[in-house]
Amino acid sequence: MSRIILPLIGLALLAIVPLIVTDYGLGLLIGAATYVTLASAWALFSGQTHYISLATVAFYGTGAYTVAVLNETLGYGAVLLCAALIGGTIALVVGLATLRLRGVYFVIFSFGLAELVRQLITWYEVNVTGTLGRYIFLDITTRQIYWQMLGLAAITIALTAWIHRSRLGMALRVIGDDETVAAHSGINLARVKLLAFVLSAVILTLAGAITSPRYVYVEPSIVFNPTISFLTVIMALLGGANRLWGPTLGAVPLFLIFEWLSSNFPDSYPILLGLLFIGVVFLVPNGLIASTERLLGKAKGARG
Amino acid sequence: MTRISRRAALRALSICMTSTLAFGAGSALAQDGPVKIGYAVARTGPNATGAGITTIPNYELWVDTVNKAGGLTMPDGSQRMIEVVEYDNRSANEDLVRSIERLATQDKVDLILPPWGTGGNLAIAPLMARFGYPQLAVTAVTDKAPDFAARWDRSFWMLGGGHDYAGGLVDVLTKARDAGTINNKVAVVSVADGFGIDLITGARPAFAEAGFELVYDKTYPLGTSDFAAIMSEAQGSGADSFVAFSYPPGSFGMTKTAQSMNYNPAVFYISVGGAFPIYPGVADGKAEGVMAIGGVDAESPAIQEYFTRHTAFVGSPPDSWASAITYASLEMLAQAIERVGLDHAALAEELSGGTFETVVGEVKLEDNQLRDLWWIGQWQGDAFRAIGPADKTGAATPIIPKPEW
């Protein structure tokens, strides 16, 4: 039972924190919750299948942009629903076409996808609507944004937990190990991969939509910032992308370290960030969780 | 390496000097402690270039100048040093917004200076309004400035909008056409982002109204590096005037391409980057007659003194468009503090209604906007001189047609 109760208590505590922290504390919480959501949603698909996707920002940006386009015509709930539908549809179309790509081809494809979406939106806005740069004026407080993002993060993790135990999770793991074996054991490769990809994409899109009121002003070059895709991958891998709490354990500390670096060393921030990345790859290759377990295992004398 | 370390050394030196000064000056300083001024600017990412040219050097120059003079003067005549709290916003609005929250609620700084760029200034505007800080948004070109000034009454918009610049350009071209120097055909290209689109949507009706025909009118994506095809089309279009609403990489690339293909329109106009000090070097010393957005009154002693000081401190002269305005906004801030102190409401009121003496001359905002601006300038001799609005004091006479490359 503690597997369910402890997270719930944690969630409840996190939900009341904004009542006591400063605005900056709240900003930190939102940032951390956003990256926990992004990294977990990314791992939902990529963690098990080992398809490294750099398309995170394609969906995240689509979500933000949808809000920017629709926020004056539709209610907030309807806008979120639209964003989810659009993100899901893009993922479905793209997934149908691309999920047979493997390895680095998929990596590069997903990166190209984000750029293509951005270029097409830009071209459409410039030539069809004649405006570039949209405004989001919504009456949503920072706390509400935080609660929504926290909720989304919780849903993502719960969903991941459920998938890990379900047939879908099993199928994804087999695909990650060996696609040929998976196909031979009767797994409908296309359907399983597509389902996980679309789920993950919908969450990513919603995350973009939820944070967008904080931007106020939205331009394709602002919301389709490729750094977001890279950070998401790094965070998930740091913690361990195939573990339930891995992305969370990667996202929170990295997010805080970035924040600390950029405020204390604004001049040399990129250098330190680069060293940190390289350090992660060399020192914790399998993610923090796996490394910790190995250390503990060694200490206790080879346990499992 | 040298640039930064020298700057750091200067900063350290100025702190040393001013702290000894402070000891000498006695009690007035010691009681109040420094005025904390915070800013979150792009040190990394795509905005780092713009911030690194226009925003950061001027903030540092101003802080250095003020502190060397003993600090900010308060209404009671006492002086307080400036202490800077600086964050890197990583060119991401999410990080920028959080940094502002941090400056306001964690560091509790006395004043916040804005970041570089239209998007950044808009992203922080609601927060600045909520925390009550006055926002001197300089590097934001937007036609919606009047709406924003009304929506956030402590925000000040100081660089005009796309329509203004387009109008200034069309005025210059209209005069030249009426004088028979150029034909009524114009080739125009614009970069596909908020800035370029703002300008081109302002320019199209202005050109049409003035009776110009846009024979070539295309946009190109941000990140385009090759302009051979575009320039070749423009050259073949039969237009006497070439207009680009562009960013520095585009402005520079188009200049070089035009030179190499010997494209010599009577009017060659580019946007951001044209007023940069490195432009004559980019144009291989043949910048004479090139028009661009912005401009300064190069004959004004205040501007000349500012250019000298900037060059000595930063190592290069400022750009001739937004840099001087950025510096002027800080001078306004210092003078407003001297008159009414650090109270945000009083400060905002003073900025809104007061008259200030700055490097760009006497400044008085209209509806929280700086409207007395130069819209267009031209390289003449070794300086980028303002040529429009033509009736503003200090305007130079445009040279049309531009001498051949």
Added chain:
Amino acid sequence: MLSTTLILGLVLGGTYALLALGLTLQYGIARIMNLAYGEFTLIAAFLVVASFQHLGVPPLVALPFVTIAGYGFGWLLYQVMMRPLVARSGSSGRLEVDSILATFGLLFLIQGVLLVGFGANFTSISYLDRGIDVLGVSVALNRLIAFAICVLAGGALVVALQKTRWGLIMRAVALTPGSAPLVGIDVNRVARQGFAIGSALAATAGASISMYQTFSATGGVVFTMKALVIVIMGGVGNVPGALAAGLALGLLETFVATAIDPGLTLAATFAIFLLVLLWRPQGLFGART
């Protein structure tokens, strides 16, 4: 106007192809997906500009030195940073992910060093940019030089890879790194060489880019993306493929800019790229199975 489009497109394509040659070697032979590739080119570009502005060394004179330095830099980097990753991954597919992550860190590291060293300003020099008449079309001399460098470097590589024993070994490692040791090939040495030559080519490309293009310390990722697109289109590790794909891309962009809309050049690039990936993931000219 067709001849104009053709010539401008070919010249542009030549500069693209030159940019991609190094990456295709690094990825094809050394199996390192180098996301910091664009930063490699930037280092060279900044060095060339600095020696031009402060020491008066003409870029064309600096170019061979930068190329040699690029080789040394790549060699060292492979030995210090990539080799342990390769050793660790063994025959598993980890190297791909590890190299992406490690070079992503390298990207930031180099960008930070460049920012500290050269500042955030746009850099642009004026060197040999007078127009040269090519079949009635005026093309900048520095672009033509870049095109010539591309043809020379690409041609030399193609010949070396196809006709020499060294090339045979390189190709063997590129095709089957697992079985190359069986025939007595020191895979580590060959991979190191591939990576170093790739870096040298990146430096060459950077030096020629510095002659005609405006760049800044934060713009490396644009070069990486362009090179990646070409590498994938040409087939990974396929030098003639990269040359052809680079030229094709230059023609495509110029054609789209003149005949359709300059606003769609980048969209067209990515659309074609995605189509190629879907239709022929081994690349348009890829022979690999």
